Amino acid sequence: MLSEQDIVEVIVTHLRERLPPDTAIGPQSTIMGDLGLDSLAVMNFVMWLEENFDISVPMDRLIEVETVADLARVLHSLGAQKAS
Amino acid sequence: MSILDKFAGIQHAHDALTALGIDPLAVEFDAMTSPCEGVIDGRKVLILGSNNYLGLTYDPAVIDRGVDALRAFGSGTTGSRIANGTYRGHKELELRLAGFFGRRHAMIFSTGYQANLATISTLAGKDDTILIDADSHASIYDACRMGNAQVIRFRHNDPADLAKRLKRLDGQPGEKLIVIEGIYSMLGDRAPVAEIAAVTRAAGATLLADEAHSFGVLGRNGRGAAEEAGVERDVDFVVGTFSKSLGGIGGFCVSDVPGFDILRLVCRPYMFTASLPPAVVACTLAALERIATDPSLRQRLAANAERFYRGLEAAGFALGPQISPIVSVRLSDVSMAAQFWKALLEAGVYVNLALPPATPTSEPLLRTSVTAAHTSAQIDKALGVFADIGTRLGAIGT
Numbered sequence: 001m002l003s004e005q006d007i008v009e010v011i012v013t014h015l016r017e018r019l020p021p022d023t024a025i026g027p028q029s030t031i032m033g034d035l036g037l038d039s040l041a042v043m044n045f046v047m048w049l050e051e052n053f054d055i056s057v058p059m060d061r062l063i064e065v066e067t068v069a070d071l072a073r074v075l076h077s078l079g080a081q082k083a084s
Numbered sequence: 085m086s087i088l089d090k091f092a093g094i095q096h097a098h099d100a101l102t103a104l105g106i107d108p109l110a111v112e113f114d115a116m117t118s119p120c121e122g123v124i125d126g127r128k129v130l131i132l133g134s135n136n137y138l139g140l141t142y143d144p145a146v147i148d149r150g151v152d153a154l155r156a157f158g159s160g161t162t163g164s165r166i167a168n169g170t171y172r173g174h175k176e177l178e179l180r181l182a183g184f185f186g187r188r189h190a191m192i193f194s195t196g197y198q199a200n201l202a203t204i205s206t207l208a209g210k211d212d213t214i215l216i217d218a219d220s221h222a223s224i225y226d227a228c229r230m231g232n233a234q235v236i237r238f239r240h241n242d243p244a245d246l247a248k249r250l251k252r253l254d255g256q257p258g259e260k261l262i263v264i265e266g267i268y269s270m271l272g273d274r275a276p277v278a279e280i281a282a283v284t285r286a287a288g289a290t291l292l293a294d295e296a297h298s299f300g301v302l303g304r305n306g307r308g309a310a311e312e313a314g315v316e317r318d319v320d321f322v323v324g325t326f327s328k329s330l331g332g333i334g335g336f337c338v339s340d341v342p343g344f345d346i347l348r349l350v351c352r353p354y355m356f357t358a359s360l361p362p363a364v365v366a367c368t369l370a371a372l373e374r375i376a377t378d379p380s381l382r383q384r385l386a387a388n389a390e391r392f393y394r395g396l397e398a399a400g401f402a403l404g405p406q407i408s409p410i411v412s413v414r415l416s417d418v419s420m421a422a423q424f425w426k427a428l429l430e431a432g433v434y435v436n437l438a439l440p441p442a443t444p445t446s447e448p449l450l451r452t453s454v455t456a457a458h459t460s461a462q463i464d465k466a467l468g469v470f471a472d473i474g475t476r477l478g479a480i481g482t
């Protein structure tokens with residue numbers, strides 16, 4: 001099992017590779033606000049995370065997610081495994 | 085401050101379009117002159133943006149049956165079947181649908197949207213899991229929100245991803261309901277029904293297919309994508325609509341599952357809304373008879389679909405992955421798509437402008453659809469108009 005901190009790191013690294021270089025990304029960044037992902041980008045990102053952590057994220061669990069830290073908490077609670 | 089302030093973002097995006105003189109929502113058909121021609125703003129237009137796949141909206145048998153029922157049974161039922169009674173036509177339509185699909189049970193709804201809401205939200209309960217294709221129609225998403233089951237999305241048309249997700253649920257109690265569509269409405273691509281059925285069966289799950297766009301269109305008898313794939317027995321519930329190939333309005337669900345009729349006592353979108361008006365039921369019965377007895381409608385539709393797809397492809401447009409009656413032109417940006425849409429309308433060709441996030445990718449689409457009623461000359465005329473505008477706007481040939 002990965003810690004929430006490990007998961008935050010995976011998320012931040014992944015987003016850093018994809019967002020404009022000057023985007024500030026941290027645990028408190030809001031995904032649709034600060035990071036500017038639209039609903040389609042969020043869906044694709046979640047699909048990538050599910051694959052990477054070998055879990056499925058039920059749709060209702062995403063309602064509580066605003067920040068990177070929120071997302072890491074949800075993934076952790078679903079038993080996110082080390083990236084394969 | 086207004087209670088509507090939360091929609092400022094959407095209003096703003098819409099205003100930006102209308103400022104360019106582009107407002108798909110303002111299109112009004114002042115008259116219809118055939119299943120695929122109408123009048124907008126005094127201009128005659130060729131319609132390549134409906135779901136009137138078999139062109140049955142003006143079929144004389146359909147109109148006659150509707151008129152007779154209107155006179156005999158009146159304009160509406162004024163209530164729901166559980167509270168205010170079933171009309172003979174409702175029962176007859178259910179019998180005919182069951183017969184058409186070779187199924188034991190059928191149930192009709194007031195729209196296809198409600199058919200999805202009713203079945204999906206009810207079949208899967210609190211301890212169950214629904215697995216839906218990520219590109220599902222809004223009615224499927226809304227059905228999921230209405231029910232109490234856990235909802236998981238799998239990658240669009242990806243049986244391997246579905247299998248992986250089912251495996252993760254191994255050992256978890258509760259039923260698993262898998263939901264797919266026959267043809268997806270935005271790009272016209274069809275589900276790999278055989279592969280998904282195999283994965284479903286292996287997991288002991290239940291499969292529901294929404295054949296909204298494929299009923300009357302695919303399969304030797306028009307029973308849809310499951311018939312075409314030869315796996316009808318593996319689809320536990322088929323949902324569909326009367327608003328597309330049958331040219332009316334209403335929805336249905338057919339199944340062989342024993343005890344099916346209990347759904348009439350538990351599906352709220354069936355119980356708490358008025359039943360279909362007699363004339364609509366009669367038109368639907370006549371249209372169903374037409375598709376059951378006249379395969380030439382499907383053949384003409386398929387030929388038109390192929391002609392239009394191949395023509396646009398040859399002109400250099402980026403299209404959906406498969407030939408189908410839904411032919412979508414993929415464009416790079418919203419402003420190009422909006423200008424293209426407007427230019428088409430000015431040239432007398434009406435299509436659907438589909439903008440993200442309503443589209444499956446971030447690309448805007450000019451969603452078109454052909455019908456069995458289009459002539460080859462009409463298809464060729466539309467191809468010419470598309471090529472001219474595409475060249476002028478730099479969408480092709482750059």
Ligand SMILES: Cc1ncc(COP(=O)(O)O)c(C=O)c1O
Nearest residue numbers: 195196197221223269296325327
């Ligand atoms: C896949 C799909 N399911 C259901 C519906 C709803 O059908 P209706 O318009 O009859 O309510 C539609 C279209 O609107 C659809 O595209």
